Amino acid sequence: MSAPGVSHRDDGSVPSDLDLVRRIKAGDEQALEQMIERYHARVYSLSYGVLRNAEDAEESTQDAFLTLYRKIGTFDESKKFFSWFYRVALNQAYSRARRRRAGGKVSIREHLPRFGEDGHLAVPDWPDATVAIEDEVAARELAARAEGFIGELPRAYRDVIWMADVEEMPAAEIAEVLGISIPAFKSRLHRARLHVRQRLAEISSPTRRSLVAS
Amino acid sequence: MTRRAKGHGPCHSEEITCKRLVMEALYDFEEGTMPEAERAEFERHLALCPPCVGFLDSYRATGRTLRALKPREVPNALARTVFEFVKARCGKKP
Numbered sequence: 001m002s003a004p005g006v007s008h009r010d011d012g013s014v015p016s017d018l019d020l021v022r023r024i025k026a027g028d029e030q031a032l033e034q035m036i037e038r039y040h041a042r043v044y045s046l047s048y049g050v051l052r053n054a055e056d057a058e059e060s061t062q063d064a065f066l067t068l069y070r071k072i073g074t075f076d077e078s079k080k081f082f083s084w085f086y087r088v089a090l091n092q093a094y095s096r097a098r099r100r101r102a103g104g105k106v107s108i109r110e111h112l113p114r115f116g117e118d119g120h121l122a123v124p125d126w127p128d129a130t131v132a133i134e135d136e137v138a139a140r141e142l143a144a145r146a147e148g149f150i151g152e153l154p155r156a157y158r159d160v161i162w163m164a165d166v167e168e169m170p171a172a173e174i175a176e177v178l179g180i181s182i183p184a185f186k187s188r189l190h191r192a193r194l195h196v197r198q199r200l201a202e203i204s205s206p207t208r209r210s211l212v213a214s
Numbered sequence: 215m216t217r218r219a220k221g222h223g224p225c226h227s228e229e230i231t232c233k234r235l236v237m238e239a240l241y242d243f244e245e246g247t248m249p250e251a252e253r254a255e256f257e258r259h260l261a262l263c264p265p266c267v268g269f270l271d272s273y274r275a276t277g278r279t280l281r282a283l284k285p286r287e288v289p290n291a292l293a294r295t296v297f298e299f300v301k302a303r304c305g306k307k308p
Contacts, residue, residue: 029301036296041288048286058289062299069300112237113269119231121265143282150280165280190241197276 017081024072036065039082042167043089049162050093051100052151060096064089086177090159107154111198112191142200149199153192160185161192230259232266240273 015023015034023031043064048057067088075084115121150158150166159178163169164185169177175185235243235256242248243256260266289295 032300033293033297036293036300040293040296044288044292045284045286054289058292058295061292062296065296066300066303069304115231115233115236119233121232121236121263121269139279139282142279146276146279147283161280165277166283168281168284186241193241193273193276194236196280197273200276200279201272 018077021072021075021077021081024069032065032069035068039085040065043085045167046086046089046162047093049150049158049166050090050097052147056096056100057093060089060093063096064092067092080176082173083176090177094155111195111202113194113198142204145203146196146200149196150192153195157188157192157195160188161196164189165193230255232263232269235259235266236269240270244273 015031017035017038020031020035020038024035040061044057044061047060047064048054051057051060064085068085071088075081113121150161153161160174163174163177164171171182171185175182178185180188239248239252239256243253248256260270
């Protein structure tokens with residue numbers, strides 16, 4: 001890596017992503033450091049969403065930034081940097097996940113709400129949702145289970161729900177990163193939420209609990 | 215909730231069923247992107263349909279659960295580790 005070749009702003013303003021990209025292209029180490037500082041936590045969390053393992057997520061984050069550095073010359077400056085880089089990071093994570101295990105074993109249709117023939121919901125399947133959420137220990141356990149249920153979703157749904165509901169990224173950004181339309185984003189997110197809700201309901205229902213207890 | 219006799223209760227409206235609310239309309243209802251007239255219709259349904267209210271509560275609880283995953287602990291000094299990793303593998307500018 002060469003020594004810094006681009007001078008820094010000295011007006012105290014925060015450089016834009018594009019500023020940093022140009023400086024990294026020119027071999028500015030400090031710009032790379034700033035870019036890492038800016039995005040490492042989000043990339044780590046995104047990677048964790050795919051890999052669900054801290055060590056793998058850390059290594060995947062390193063690989064993502066290495067790829068960023070090596071491929072930055074191919075980045076089209078007319079596009080948004082984060083979209084390009086999040087795709088790089090996601091691809092790194094999925095590539096690592098493929099080497100480790102197969103993902104998305106459950107069909108999105110397997111765990112959705114059930115209705116009667118007339119379109120009714122029958123018996124409430126998750127009667128104590130609020131209690132569980134308000135109890136800190138139960139909430140932590142529920143969150144861990146939810147994380148697992150996200151992990152069993154097919155990739156198309158998993159990425160959307162992780163970015164939207166865990167990372168809380170705006171819809172337009174997610175659609176852009178994943179290269180899908182807003183209606184497709186909404187549909188996938190809703191289906192994914194229904195899946196996770198249904199799976200949580202299955203482990204929260206009194207019938208299930210009594211079966212586990214017996 | 216016990217299923218209501220056919221022809222009674224909110225779910226027997228031709229337009230609104232629990233299924234339609236849950237499967238087709240809930241996203242826009244929750245995100246506030248549903249047209250006002252339609253929203254009022256669904257709110258009327260909710261006012262008379264405890265199972266849907268329960269479903270809505272659990273859907274929202276799921277959202278809260280997922281958001282609670284966010285403050286993931288990022289390993290200490292990860293930024294420094296990443297920087298050193300990239301530096302060690304790239305001797306020259308990209």
